[in-house]
Amino acid sequence: MFKSVLIANRGEIACRIMRTAKRMGMRTIAVYSQADANALHVKLADEAHLIGPAPAAQSYLVIDKIITAAKASKAECIHPGYGFLSENTTFAKACADNGIVFVGPPPSAIEAMGLKDRAKALMEKAGVPVVPGYHGDKQDAAFLKRKAYEIGYPVLIKAVAGGGGKGMRRVDKHADFDDALEGAMREAQNSFGDARVLIEKYVTAPRHIEMQVFADSHGNAIHLNERDCSLQRRHQKVIEEAPAPGMSAALRAEMGAAAVAAAKAAGYVGAGTIEFIADGAGGLKSGGFWFMEMNTRLQVEHPVTEAITGLDLVEWQFRIADGEKLPLAQAEVPLDGHAVEARLYAEDPERSFLPSTGKLIALEFPRGEGLRVDTGVEAGDEVTPFYDPMIAKLIAHASSREAALDRLADALEATTVIGPRSNAGFLSRLCRAPDFRAGAFDTGFIDAHLADLGAGPQPLDHEAIAFGAQALIERERELLSERTASYDSPWDADDGFQLSGTRRLIVPIVAEGHKLNAEVVYEAGEAKVSVEGAAPAADATAIATDDAVFVLRHGRQTRLAARDLSLSEDSEASGGGLIRAPMHGKVLALLVEQGASVARGQRLAIIEAMKMEHTLTASIDGTVAEIAASVGAQIAEGAKVMVITGSANGGE
Incomplete structure (x- = not known):
């Protein structure tokens, strides 16, 4: 077995591969960009090499830098993880040319399946049904x-x-x-x-079902059951589970045989995934599925397969790359219980799931039976705009689908993410959605239920704000106590005493940009806080920083701070005509010129963040008075992109 491995990836991917490699006795070698100098995967590795600036195109995607690091560290093999160079034929060839084992399929298989058009032609020839x-x-x-x-x-x-x-x-x-x-x-x-x-x-009621396949260099190939990845948003997977709801043993065998035939047709070796689209109308059925593509790598969602089979797929990858035969025959593959995985992202469901960057002020995950967390970050780390904003994957395993979904929903609600926004609350509601739990779903389920799942603008949570205000007031009381500890004065008593009536105080605060007042009423020496008549929530968590208090309730984050009345409260002169960047990103296109007339809702610019495009539109009718951004430039969240002058009520 290999004695050392370089992991050509970052984040939770690198950490997960490192965990198995260390268990197998390998020396682990990490690579990192300047932005990842203090990253968790760097800390966990036995050795780490800097490979370039933050942008992946200048670091993690530069083949020569990866090979140089592997040679310098005397790595016997390179595990590409998933993403980045994992399906890059040139990279696989470069490993072979430099005498380093590539823990993945041969370059010919990557090439055969890498282009969807050629892959479909190959599948048709092999008798695998295609769309x-x-x-x-x-x-x-x-x-x-x-x-x-x-x-x-x-x-x-x-x-x-x-x-x-x-x-x-x-x-x-x-x-x-x-x-x-x-x-x-x-x-x-x-x-x-x-x-x-x-x-x-386009299949109108599509289910996305994929088969995990493994093949060795001795001509053996099997599948390790299926995963259902139908819960998607913008064609990206959100929740995955295994086995697929409604899958019969006979259909599993039929789909599995097609997947194995696909792998053999590609001359495959190692771990791969055959992705099928199935017609979900009327339930899964024989002949109602078609080949979409093959991923010639390990998948993000592989933990659910590990949960129901009890196998370590990364260990299998290493053993097959070392020339060993598959350890099991098809009939020996286990299928135990049900597993569900949720992808916890730093994104804001209330703002069209925009990526949310910044320091992870607090990060804590629950622990318990049947629960697994794969992460590549810890409290104090930064979520940067340079890479995928995944914080962690939470995986729940239980004897039944219902129990697994309950366990996952509970875990998501017990997860603490403070700083960047997260989709934890959205995911927990998704796990509890009645139609999803009943098996009545397809790839359009999330888009059809966004409002029910809490995606989109939500009203202020006044109970959470009251809880935060209470924490804010308590913090100020503690600071005052520290300042006055050296002397004793009756004027510093904090018991709300006054000669007549009930003492009431008004504390100006700002919560999520909204100006509010917290009311403090002293009764029998006890201070009771409320905001807009709402008492503090009993099921919230508050984390205080130097300038704010963050409240987490039902997976939703609320930020509040004391309001400084000395500051001007006038709104910006440009009003609704000020167009700001909703997140840190790169300006891909400016669709209007200075001086142009625009109508409310008209497209103005396109910004790319985390490899996703976001279009900025005019909020009023008017004229483009200023363009403050340029094509190709990086722009910070909240930065001015352009200014539209005109009536703030235009178009209504």
Whole structure:
């Protein structure tokens, strides 16, 4: 077995691989960018090498730097993790050329399955069912539009070299095709350096079901059961589970046989995933599934497979890369209970899931039977704009699906994330959603239930604010006590005494940008706090910093602070015409020029953050008076992008 491994990745991915490598007695070698100098994966490694600046294109994606670090550390093998260079043929070849074992499939298999059009042609030849569509080389926009019409709407535009929902657009009407194609191609070029796309028929009640496959270099291939990854948003997985609800043993065998045939057709070795789209209308059934793509790597959601099989898939990867045979035959693969995984992200469901960056002031996860947490960060770390904003994966395993969902929902509600916003509350509501628990869901479930799941603007939680105000007042009382500890004065008594009536104090605060007053009433020497008539919540957590108090309740974060009445409370002169960046990102496009007339709702600019595009629109009718950003520039959250002058009530 290998004595050393370099992990060509970061975050929770690197930490998870490191855990198995250390258990197997390997020396672990990390690589890191300047932004990750103090990252958890660097601290856990036996050895670490700096490979460049923060942007991945200058560090984690530079093959020569990874190979140089591997040679300098005398690494016997490189594990690519998932993401970054894990499915890069050139990287796999570079490892071989330098006498380093690539813990993954051979370059030929990556190449065969890396381009969706070629992969589908290979699958058709192997007898694996594929979704109807156009997978050819011709990329003329008018031709592709005609093909979409021939296939019949709705259709999916998908990046040929893509994955993770990047470069993908659903189109329901012929008139919308041109804009969708332009956006898909631009995103595909930015994400993969390849703008080519294919067109597929969109299945109207789709279930996303994938089979975990493993193959060795001795000609053996098996599957390790399926995962259901249908709960998605913007084509990115949110919650995954195994086994798939409604899956029969006979259908599992049928789908598994197709997956194994796909792996063998690609000449595959190692861990891979065959992704199928299934028609969920009327339940899963024989003949109602089609090949979508193959991921030639380990998947983010592999822990649910590990939970129901009791296997360590990373250990299998190492053993197969070292030339060993598969340790189990197909009939020996276990399937025990049910497992569910949720991806905890630093994002704000109340602001269209915009990425949320900043320091993790507090981070704490629950522990317990049947619960696993995979993370690459700890309290005090920064969530930066340079990489995927995942904080952790929470995985729950139980004897039944209902029990696993309960366990996961409870764990999410007991998780503390303070600083950046998180989707913890959204995820817990998703786990408890009645239709999802009843098995009545497909890939459109989240979009159809956003309001029920608490996504979108929410009213202020006055009970949480009152709890925070109470903590704020208590902190001020403690500071006052510290300042006056050296002397004794009757004027410093904190008992609310006055000669007549009930003593009431008004404490000005600001909560989530809203100016409020906390009322403190002293009764029988006890201070009782309320905000807008609401008493402090009994089920909240408060964390105080130097300048604010953060309250966490039901996975939702509320920030409040004392309001300084000496500061001007006048609103900005530009009013609703000030267009700010909603998150840290890169300006991809400016769609208007200075002096142009714009209408409310008109697209003004496109900002890319965490590899996702976000469009800024005009909030009023008016004229572009100023453009403060430039194409290609990085821009901070809240920074001015442009100013529109005009009536604040325009368009109403």
